[in-house]
Amino acid sequence: MELQQLVAILNQKLEPWRFKDYAPNGLQVEGRSQVRHVVAGVTASQALLDEAVRLKADAILVHHGYFWKSESAAITGIKRQRIATLLQSDISLLAYHLPLDAHPELGNNAQLGRLLGIVDAAPSADEPLLWQGQLSQEMEVAAFATQLSMRLEREPLVLGPADRKLRRLAWCTGGAQGYFEQAIAMGGDAFLTGEVSEQNHHLAQEYGVTFIAAGHHATERYGVKALGEWLAAEHALQVSFVDLFNPV
Known part of the structure; x- marks a missing residue:
């Protein structure tokens, strides 16, 4: 080509x-x-x-x-x-x-939602980078953190109340910790992103909404991988996905 x-x-x-x-x-x-x-x-x-x-x-x-x-x-x-x-x-x-x-199919947010089995996953009407949906079943915070750790192969940082159940999730991959209050306004039980800032701890405690930082690299592996797979399938290119370790 x-x-x-x-x-x-x-x-x-x-x-x-x-x-x-x-x-x-x-x-x-x-x-x-x-x-x-x-x-x-x-x-x-x-x-x-x-x-x-x-x-x-x-x-x-x-x-x-x-x-x-x-x-x-x-x-x-x-x-x-x-x-x-x-x-x-x-x-x-x-x-x-x-x-x-x-991207609604191959994008990082769409692919992360698919990986986690999120139901009715879709971007917010006001912010296309901020997605929302529901877990397939109600889960304790600890159980969801364990699932994330297994799926993403990285231990997440969980802030806010730990003794609650989660159903509605908002998320944005990568360094989107600044979207936390927008996610809260959308009515989510938890917000999932890659990175964390100091103020996220206080907001999680005071709003009573769980904040989860699961890693910038870990949450953004899946978009470019899906894009490469699409190129290979639709346009007959040889595509090799190389996932280099990054703990951040």
């Missing part, structure tokens, strides 16, 4: 123009014109790049790419090494951030 055809296919599927994002979505670093083998992963770290070189990939597809608005524009140090690896190996880098969080 031509590289530009791959970009067009992904853009059509994820519609990045709908989002005001923190980094460019789509093709970030251009490599060879023909793509046969794609390596998919969460973050374009040096370790992922090295694995893509080892696997002789033509392109890398990630959720967390480069050129974030908050970072320096200078291509030095780690950034220089990463980009040098791509250019020397003629490997393209494609990244989709918020479009991959929000």
Whole structure:
């Protein structure tokens, strides 16, 4: 497949123009014109790049790419090494951030809801990145935390009252701890995200709503994996999902 055809296919599927994002979505670093083998992963770290070189990939597809608005524009140090690896190996880098969080089928939120067996999972009408739904059955907080630990292979941090039952869940993968009060306003028994901030402890205690931080990486593995599987099934590309350990 031509590289530009791959970009067009992904853009059509994820519609990045709908989002005001923190980094460019789509093709970030251009490599060879023909793509046969794609390596998919969460973050374009040096370790992922090295694995893509080892696997002789033509392109890398990630959720967390480069050129974030908050970072320096200078291509030095780690950034220089990463980009040098791509250019020397003629490997393209494609990244989709918020479009991959929000996609109704392949997105991080949709895939996490599917993994946890959430019933009637859907985004909020006011905030497309904040999802809501119901657990398949009412659960004690401890039992749900145990299920999360098993499914995500990571021990979650649970804040707020522990002696209650959960049924209605709100969630947003990654670093979405700032959505906690919006989730509370939606009437959820618990809010699930990847990361936590100091104030979340106090809000959980005072509102009496459970806050669960299950890991940024752990909650965002499934969107890019699903996107890669879709590419392989629908467009006959070889796609290798590489899940590198990250405890955060």
